[in-house]
Amino acid sequence: MxxxxxxxxxxxxxxxxxxxxxxxxxxxxxxxxxxxxxxxxxxxxxxxxxxxxxxxxxxxxxxxxxxxxxxxxxxxxxxxxxxxxxxxxxxxxxxxxxxxxxxxxxxxxxxxxxxxxxxxxxxxxxxxxxxxxxxxxxxxxxxxxxxxxxxxxxxxxxxxxxxxxxxxxxxxxxxxxxxxxxxxxxxxxxxxxxxxxxxxxxxxxxxxxxxxxxxxxxxxxxxxxxxxxxxxxxxxxxxxxxxxxxxxxxxxxxxxxxxxxxxxxxxxDRARLFDAQSIMRTDERDGFRLDKKGRVESWRKEGGPSMDFMTVNLEDKLIEIARRARSGRPIAVIDDTGRFCGHIPQDALLAGIAGAGDATPKSETKEPVA
Ligand SMILES: Nc1ncnc2c1ncn2[C@@H]1O[C@H](COP(=O)(O)OP(=O)(O)O)[C@@H](O)[C@H]1O
Ligand SMILES: [Mg+2]
Structure with a gap:
């Protein structure tokens, strides 16, 4: 930019x-x-x-x-x-x-x-x-x-x-x-x-x-x-x-x-401010299985049954996601083209909305100017 x-x-x-x-x-x-x-x-x-x-x-x-x-x-x-x-x-x-x-x-x-x-x-x-x-x-x-x-x-x-x-x-x-x-x-x-x-x-x-x-x-x-x-x-x-x-x-x-x-x-009101992208996990894929184009096909963990999942967009706000979320249903985050970008564990969604540790600043420093 x-x-x-x-x-x-x-x-x-x-x-x-x-x-x-x-x-x-x-x-x-x-x-x-x-x-x-x-x-x-x-x-x-x-x-x-x-x-x-x-x-x-x-x-x-x-x-x-x-x-x-x-x-x-x-x-x-x-x-x-x-x-x-x-x-x-x-x-x-x-x-x-x-x-x-x-x-x-x-x-x-x-x-x-x-x-x-x-x-x-x-x-x-x-x-x-x-x-x-x-x-x-x-x-x-x-x-x-x-x-x-x-x-x-x-x-x-x-x-x-x-x-x-x-x-x-x-x-x-x-x-x-x-x-x-x-x-x-x-x-x-x-x-x-x-x-x-x-x-x-x-x-x-x-x-x-x-x-x-x-x-x-x-x-x-x-x-x-x-x-x-x-x-x-x-x-x-x-x-x-x-x-x-x-x-x-x-x-x-x-x-x-x-x-x-x-x-x-x-x-x-963090639920209206934060989006899927800001809290998604990208280090592992949970149980999501992708097709050749990187789109989510199904959710199944090794040896377990497959399960119904939901998808949200990168920019969807947490409040929207929380409204649609169902207990235990895995959440995949996808981009505009439908490709899998990450997933949101239930506890991350809750923590994102509640703002774990939000009351105290992480570091008491003045932003360096210039
Ligand atoms: N013409 C001026 N002469 C003296 N002091 C001024 C003048 N204009 C602004 N200030 C002072 O500069 C500081 C910043 O004012 P200002 O930029 O109007 O603040 P803000 O827009 O954030 O309310 C204040 O301390 C104000 O009193
Ligand atoms: Mg002013």
Whole structure:
């Protein structure tokens, strides 16, 4: 997977003499001592992070952990004080203001909280509004806006004013507008955080659905770990300006690596998060017998009777598997082509759902940054 964005050793300091602060940090100052000694706030502390093409990469952290600062540094609305931002392999920290404007217009677009529709413009005009600012022709704009409205299922509402739509529909219009831009890297800073829970969960589904069609690269920022789990291909967790853990959602829940991260992962519904692949055994074949193409034919142990078995796909979630499982019935995991990949013993299924040892991190280490 190629990376659209690479953040390398990024620093952002709010204060009078960032150079001096950087020197102090190199000499061992911390966020606290820096603040105490100089009054400067360390907003982003040596963060390195890659955003793979087509992913939804989530930055998660409590309020004040530096998420927005990091996000704004990525498109240089805020100027980083150290480090690099690579966009498609090219360092944009040395681009001129004009070049940056072009980049923001055509390549990275930023979506803010409560999408703020213009009340006196129709739905279709709202969706096309961002494109107008980009100097697209009337005709092209209309076509693009109609296409996006169709994608979010609101084709019939184009000529209405926002006030005649429900809250959830207005949010979808906002999302359509955000996605209508030609920029295929989107930074969404707490875009859903102000929504009430039902609409929020609808919007999360909507984003996931749109993503399967549009394949944008999304840097999604949230303070909500559940939201991070739901949306993230990858999740990066920040605390005090630093990145303390990065990985796939399952990996992080499986091994939080610090008490701090474990605080978020406790109580996570593992059955909905983990899939067959994550718990299957591949070291032995149990009693499964395969045909020439590697597909499961039957289950029988040496000298024993053959037995009815079930198959599940690599990506099937544990909750689905548990619903279909019957006591004692062997479970084979197969890929898209039907080939045997591994099997799931009953106790592994139970342990996977219950999360054996999930309350304590396996190793109390800070993720090495860079
Ligand atoms: N313009 C600013 N001047 C001084 N400090 C700031 C400024 N913007 C943010 N900060 C500080 O930087 C830290 C990170 O803030 P922010 O990135 O907004 O966090 P988050 O988005 O995770 O809530 C906080 O301590 C905040 O007070
Ligand atoms: Mg913020």
């Amino acid at each position: 190629t990376d659209r964005i690479e953040i390398r050793n990024l620093f952002k300091i709010f204060g009078k003499h960032p150079e001096d602060s950087l020197r102090r940090l190199r000499e061992g100052a911390t966020k606290e001592t820096l603040l105490a000694e100089t009054g400067s706030v360390l907003g982003v502390d040596n963060v390195s992070l890659n955003v793979p093409k087509g992913s939804i990469s989530v930055i998660m952290g409590l309020s004040g952990s530096g998420k927005s600062t990091l996000a704004r540094c990525v498109n240089r609305i805020l100027e980083p004080d150290g480090g690099q931002i690579l966009l498609d392999g090219e360092d944009i920290t040395c681009c001129s203001p004009d070049q940056m404007r072009e980049i923001r217009r055509h390549r990275i677009s930023m979506v803010f909280q409560n999408f703020g529709l213009l009340p006196n413009k129709t739905v279709i005009e709202n969706v096309g509004f961002g494109l107008k600012l980009r100097g697209m022709s009337e005709r092209e704009r209309q076509r693009k806006a109609e296409e996006m409205l169709e994608v979010v299922g609101l084709s019939a509402w184009g000529s209405h004013l926002p006030a005649s739509l429900s809250g959830g529909m207005r949010q979808r219009v906002g999302l359509a507008r955000a996605l209508a831009t030609e920029a295929d890297v989107l930074i969404m800073d707490e875009a859903f955080s102000a929504l009430d829970p039902l609409i929020r969960s609808e919007m999360q589904d909507e984003l996931l659905r749109l993503q399967t069609r549009l394949h944008k690269t999304v840097l999604f920022i949230t303070h909500d770990f559940q939201e991070a789990l739901r949306l993230g291909t990858r999740i990066a967790i920040m605390a005090d300006g630093a990145l303390i853990r990065e990985g796939a959602p399952q990996e992080i829940v499986e091994d939080p690596r610090s008490e701090y991260v474990a605080g978020f992962t406790r109580g996570v």
